[in-house]
Amino acid sequence: MAEEVPKYDPERQASLTGVAEGLSSEDDAAVLAKLGYKQELRRNFTMIEVFGIAFSIMGLLPSIASTLAYSLPAGPAGLVWGWFTASAFIFVVGLAMADLGSAMPTSGGLYWWTHYFASPKTRNALSFLVGYSNTLGLVGGLCSIDYGFALMFLSVIVIARDGNWTPSNGIVYAVFMCCVLVHGVLASTISKAMAKLQTAFVIANFILIFATIIALPVGRASQRNDGEFIFGTTGNLTTWPIGWAWFLSWLSPIWTIGGFDSCVHMSEEASNATKAVPYGILMSIGSCWLFGFIICIVIAACISPDIESVLGSPFGQPMAQIYFDALGKKGALALMSLLFIVQFLMGLSILVAVSRQSWAFSRDGALPFSKFFRKVNARLFIPVRAVWGCVFVALILGLLCLIAPAAAAALFSLAVAGNNVAWGTPILCRLVWGQKKFKPGPVYTGDKLSRPIGWLAIVFLCFGIMLAMFPAGGPDPTPETMNYTVVVNSAVWGGALLYYFIDARKWFTGPKITLSEEDLTEEQAAAIREEGLQIEGLPAAAESVEGEGITEADPDKKA
Template sequence: MAADTKVTSTGAHGGDLEDPTQRRSSVVVDKNLASEEDAAVLAKMGYKQELRRNFSMIEVFGIAFAIMGLLPSIASTLSFSIPAGPVGLVWGWFLASGFIFVVGLAMADLGSSMPTSGGLYYWTHYYRLSIQLYYASPKWRNMLSFLVGYSNTLGLVGGLCSIDYGFALQFLSIIVISRDGNWTPSNGEVYATFLATIVCHGVIASTAAQVMGKLQTVFVVMNFVLIFATIIALPIGANSRNSASYIFTHVENLTTWPSGWAFMLSWLSPIWTIGGFDSAVHTSEEAANAVKAVPLGILFSIGSCWLFGWICCIVIAACMSQDLEHILGSPFGQPMAQIYYDALGKNGAMGFMALLMIVQFLMGISILVAASRQSWAFSRDGALPFSKFFRPISKRFGYIPVRTTIGCAALAAILGLLCLIAPAAASALFSLAVAGNNLAWGTPILCRVVWGQKKFSPGPFYTGKASTFIAYLAVTFLVFGTLLAMFPVGGPNPDADSMNYTCVINSAIWGGALLYYYIDARKWFKGPQITIDVAELTEEQEAALREEGLNVEERDGKAVIGGGSGNVSRAADEST
């Protein structure tokens, strides 16, 4: 028979702890992994330092900016903005980017307060805790944390799919240009290119850990080389340039939606493009001085894309043909390829598409790193299937989660099979990243202001009295963006080829996650697990847990955050 026993303030390996007044004030940390300050911040959240902090503040910005891959992403999403004409391209970018910056501000508040790789689902669980003290049952925090974790994980993998799918199309467009439009790749050829790209990214992300931070700086430089080359070359090469009136005031509507809604749909281009800023959160356990690096990485990456993306959109609107249907129906399969071709000729188009393709390839490496860290954090807390398999850190490859890196690449390859069905199904990969991440971003922001604002402990970065308004505005925009991503782009009466399948895919993901939780996971998923030795909890950490009304319980050999006792304790099953 088994009996549950609790020994208050007991060590992780049994036996009484020393008197709390004798408790150490800092956490022991391998100096090869992190500084004491960074390890202490992580320990306050219950985690020991396991990853090496290879990323400087500029490199945290770099990975977020590299994932956004500004110009390649604009090129991949011109089909959303061009149907509304230059006004949709230029002003759609400017307005939507401003709202995305508001989301970044709300996330920066949280990222500075609690920089952990699990970030979004960890924050959701933490801020729902106050419900048990003031509002509803604490059972909801586990469910919401579980849902956010899966939505964020699959959203990031969906982002990898869409980036690599875009790369495959850009790569093949160069071949089409070289053959003067007399060849069209099949769905199978697109998928084969996509699959080869996924494999390359898996290998690079798994083996280049020690230089991954520095590679982000290279990726940022490559992005800016492409941006400045484009905004210089297009105006010089174009036979004629459009007037300012055309650029900033001309409205088109190549959809069957009302013109106003066609303009709103143009927002999907910046919404999809500026979508990798949470990567700064997922690399926070590899960032030096994470409490500052994470929020600044989020805001500088969004701000840079807002500014330079707007400049790029203005230049494109100034130099593109006014025959927008010709651009969208380009035989090269890419509107940007047609714009380069019209302005720079065949060789110029091939050269710029090659550079565009290289930067798009680099985006895939960065987002795979972010996705693997989120997945690893989720497996650390036991939430993923086969978590014990994915949980280990590889010292051989530089203290990184190699297994989750390969796992994310394999999952992306499976999801990419949508490429074989039809372009409409493949385009759902774009919206999967938008809708999945929007839910994951919005939930912890909402939980903080609704249930946890009075208990919020700001980090070095904080928006102060404006934080509540910013948070509500951010959540409102994220809900709107999610709904927007589910609309058929062409019009209200889509056929099978023009249907937007995002609602189907995301409903399956969210519904599946909730079904999995209620059928099985609710029995064992208790939220974030503490990985530091309970004996190493400082007096301050124990006090913080007691203030939350929590305890530390060992279940099946693992320490987890429990609730309701107001004590810091260790629960164990003893067989007799």
């Protein structure tokens, strides 16, 4: 019998370039080829390292410390049960996103999924909105993390000077600026070690967690609060009703456990991405849910019953006061120093994630100067230009630090509201328009559970956006207590949609195909022509004339 000739598979063939260059395994590159993209980044990240970058961005204890002003006004029970309840809902969001991340792992996943599942009339506008909301939301996350670092770093100086010095807004911004610039340098120069460093970052996080949950109870051995205080004592240091004050305490876990989408943005650098991405999402959320609950219990057990004095600490950071009360000056200096180091590592990890999202969005021609920012460094195989573009935007947004603490607080809520829109939109599009187009990956919640999980996730995300818009102190805010999130996010969403309908609708066609036409299957090519998608370097499908040859074109040229 004649030897059977293997059937030609264009998707496998399309993956060979990435495999030959040592960027990826054949299976991972083939999965990416099915989505229309060639392999351009090196797949350095294992499943544990994908989890590591998300967990590192969340920076559990530093994030809880940075957001105590949201949770403590509801009292110790608000701190503890607010964390547990909100984390449960966030895990539901993670399940919905894990379904999508396993099925279609790509760096620009959120806006790619939106475009894929949305109706033909809405997909371009919604994809454009999600891409900008996610990109600026992640930059807002970088700003808020590095702003938190600046406050923690300066609180150590205040403690060392026994509270006899208060940093000005200008000094806070200067420390913030230096932090962002150092992150840019590191993210551009240690790319090959970045995956391995995530393990070290996770270890640093757990060292800080265990040091805190051991040292605080020991230091407050004779002054610990009882179980009734921890689990049953509510409070209300706002002028909102007590129930709404408890809901506002959810902002702490919502902001803290807000980096899980980084697993999606690292998809094209992850080995075995169809499993690494969803497991990274669920492991990072689950770890924060559990260990965050433990940390909140320990804080509630060891905090001074005069919570208002803790929030008004002369050290400028409630966690610094909690450490000081339990461990004295030297202990507070030691743990606050470890705290700001871990916070610094958080900022580095989120800069890596946001640079991949912005690179993916520029690869599809949606960001200003996309042709410039989409370039990948030929030696490092990372988008260095995208890294520094994110650094520049962060420095501009960080100027809010110079206005007032209330304006700077908008950076926290920008990350919450912007990312909630970016997470909820593709889930909604899948449920409303695209359920029949959805083909599950190896990690899937099942046909019976997938839809209820998706709808519950959407309800929670909408509620989270509304929470992020409320003034934390109460109604009738002054300019000093105003929540400027509604202003900042309205500018982001309104600006993105205005840009789209005035200009971008003329040329933005959604995700571009970076494979050559010869590397596409017949089904892919037919679907691309039917849906009007664009192959990079070739004219838009809508412009092609039957029977004519295809000529090269500028990928950034407006249709």
